Amino acid sequence: MPSKIFEVYARPDFPEKLREHVVLSLVALLVAVAIAMPVALMIRNTRVGAAIAINIGNVGRAVPSLAILALALPLLGIGFASALLALTALAIPPILINASTGLREVNKDVIDAARGMGLSGGQILTRIQLPIAAPVIFAGIRTSAVQTVASATLATFIGAGGLGDLIVEGLQRRGPEILLAGAIAVAILAIITEIGFGALERAFTPRGLKIAQKRGN
Amino acid sequence: MSNPGLLFLQDVLQEPTLIDWEWLRENFWEDIVPALQGHIFLSFISVAIALVIALPIGVISARYRKVYPPVTFVTGILYSIPSLALFAILISIPGVVIGPAPVIIALVAYSLLILIRNTVAGIDSVPPETIDAARGMGLTNRQILFRVELLLALPIIVAGIRIATVTIIGIATIGAYINGGGLGVLIFDGINRQFPTMIIAGAVLATAMAIVADLLLLGLERYLRPWARAKRT
Numbered sequence: 001m002p003s004k005i006f007e008v009y010a011r012p013d014f015p016e017k018l019r020e021h022v023v024l025s026l027v028a029l030l031v032a033v034a035i036a037m038p039v040a041l042m043i044r045n046t047r048v049g050a051a052i053a054i055n056i057g058n059v060g061r062a063v064p065s066l067a068i069l070a071l072a073l074p075l076l077g078i079g080f081a082s083a084l085l086a087l088t089a090l091a092i093p094p095i096l097i098n099a100s101t102g103l104r105e106v107n108k109d110v111i112d113a114a115r116g117m118g119l120s121g122g123q124i125l126t127r128i129q130l131p132i133a134a135p136v137i138f139a140g141i142r143t144s145a146v147q148t149v150a151s152a153t154l155a156t157f158i159g160a161g162g163l164g165d166l167i168v169e170g171l172q173r174r175g176p177e178i179l180l181a182g183a184i185a186v187a188i189l190a191i192i193t194e195i196g197f198g199a200l201e202r203a204f205t206p207r208g209l210k211i212a213q214k215r216g217n
Numbered sequence: 218m219s220n221p222g223l224l225f226l227q228d229v230l231q232e233p234t235l236i237d238w239e240w241l242r243e244n245f246w247e248d249i250v251p252a253l254q255g256h257i258f259l260s261f262i263s264v265a266i267a268l269v270i271a272l273p274i275g276v277i278s279a280r281y282r283k284v285y286p287p288v289t290f291v292t293g294i295l296y297s298i299p300s301l302a303l304f305a306i307l308i309s310i311p312g313v314v315i316g317p318a319p320v321i322i323a324l325v326a327y328s329l330l331i332l333i334r335n336t337v338a339g340i341d342s343v344p345p346e347t348i349d350a351a352r353g354m355g356l357t358n359r360q361i362l363f364r365v366e367l368l369l370a371l372p373i374i375v376a377g378i379r380i381a382t383v384t385i386i387g388i389a390t391i392g393a394y395i396n397g398g399g400l401g402v403l404i405f406d407g408i409n410r411q412f413p414t415m416i417i418a419g420a421v422l423a424t425a426m427a428i429v430a431d432l433l434l435l436g437l438e439r440y441l442r443p444w445a446r447a448k449r450t
Contacts, residue, residue: 062427064387067420070404074235074413150299154391157408167305171395176309183302183309194297 008166008181018185021162024155025148025193028084032091032144037137040099044129053100060093065151073158083152083160090151091144098140102133134204142197149190163189237414248403248415253422255398259317259389260430263324264382271329272374275336276362285337292330300327300388304395320389320397327388328381335377339370372442379434386427390419400426 008014043049068089072082106129114128130137156164163186170179241249278285298306300323307319343366351365367374393401400419407415 058431059424059428062383062387062431063424064390064420064427066387066390066401066404067416067423070408070416071420073408073416146297150297150302153299153301157405164301167301170305179305180309183305186302187298187306190297190299190302191294194293 004177005181005184008178009185014166014181017161017163017165018189020160021149021152021155021164021186021189024080024083024087024160024162025145025152028087028091028152029141029145029148031084031088032095032148033141035088036092036095037099040096040103041125043100044103044125050100050104053096057093057097060089065090065147066154066157069151069154069158078159080160082158083155083162086158087148087151087155091148094143094147095137095140098143099133099137102136102140103129105136106132131206132209134206135201135209138197138201138204142194142201145197146190146194149186149193153186235413236417237412240412240414241418249418249422252398252400252402252419253426255402256386256389256400256423256426259320259324259392259397259399260382260386260426263321263385263389264328264378266321267325267328267332267381268378270325271332272336274329275333276340276367278333279337279340288333289330292326292333295326296330300391301394303327304392308395315395317392317397319395320392320399323392324385324389328385331381331384332374332377335373335380336370339373339377340366342373343369372438375434375438375441379431379438382430382434383427386423386430390423 039053043053065086069083069086072086076082076085110128110132111124114124119127152162153164153167155162156168163182166178166182166185170176170182274288278288295303303323303326304319307313307322308315313319313322347365347369348361351361356364389397389399390401390404393399393405400423403415403419403422407413407417407419
């Protein structure tokens with residue numbers, strides 16, 4: 001069985017499917033960050049804005065990923081565009097929720113102190129709020145990234161390719177090795193994404209925060 | 218009206234088959250109600266089984282701290298395996314046939330991380346003074362666990378159940394692909410027949426179900442946390 005699985009990985013179309021999967025996930029994630037971050041920055045100082053963002057995020061979380069993908073189908077038809085639209089819509093809520101709560105939960109005393117030291121609004125944002133909120137923001141991006149890689153597996157159902165193709169092919173042709181090859185590849189990709197973005201999260205945590213975390217603050 | 222995107226959207230909206238009300242009326246009892254029932258069954262049974270497994274593991278993890286990191290590591294890996302992949306892996310195990318069983322196994326696997334994490338967090342949130350007081354009143358360790366710790370941890374545990382339930386309702390739709398039943402049946406049939414009405418019916422009902430479950434469990438969480446309610450008002 002294992003050797004049969006490796007035969008699937010040696011197939012000429014495997015790199016293509018892997019590439020489709022990664023490109024689809026990555027583009028969706030980047031577009032989602034590009035949409036969610038400016039919105040989070042804009043609403044960071046308004047209570048109503050944050051409440052709206054969190055509610056939109058929560059409703060977004062309740063819509064099943066398969067449903068979003070399937071709903072994109074009548075709008076944009078079969079293929080990459082539909083999948084990209086759906087995956088982007090799925091990736092936005094966790095980033096938006098984390099970024100807006102992360103920015104809002106920066107200690108007011110710290111901001112006061114920064115203002116007292118003569119920092120401008122822009123400086124407070126880039127030197128105080130963003131670094132302190134960075135771990136929370138990156139945690140949101142990580143959640144989104146893992147979820148996007150997972151949901152990209154479903155892109156096969158709307159004809160947008162990716163590693164899900166192998167799972168479907170394996171199921172239809174009753175080829176357990178094809179099915180397992182696809183499933184294992186997707187699972188490994190998701191776990192790599194989780195670990196990779198976890199490392200990114202730690203890399204962007206300011207040193208001072210890490211020391212505080214160690215002390216148990 | 219020169220914007221092609223707008224024209225296209227107008228086209229789609231005027232498409233008479235986007236929502237075919239007649240189909241919905243005719244197939245309500247035959248297709249839609251069974252799909253909804255199946256979905257409720259799948260989600261409910263999965264969360265129930267997951268709770269039975271997660272609560273003891275959570276209690277043990279809270280007591281014996283060394284157990285906790287490996288438990289979160291294993292359940293964390295399970296949690297990050299994409300659902301279609303996990304379904305596929307499960308049905309390639311000899312003896313596991315396609316149907317509701319592998320779907321339920323996968324849904325249970327997904328709930329474990331959230332439920333265990335919240336059980337531990339809930340027990341951790343109990344102030345040590347409260348436990349001291351209980352001990353001073355002569356309660357045994359077992360009584361402290363059931364009457365004090367788990368009771369005070371309940372709101373946080375319910376918060377975990379809430380997140381797990383919403384997650385599971387979403388993932389359960391994909392289970393239809395391996396004959397698990399539920400609302401995913403409508404979505405997949407809709408895709409195969411190129412019939413948006415079925416897709417929309419499945420999607421809207423699954424979303425509504427998730428939101429209703431979310432609100433119900435949020436209500437329960439607030440009810441179990443009277444001290445927070447008092448503080449808020």
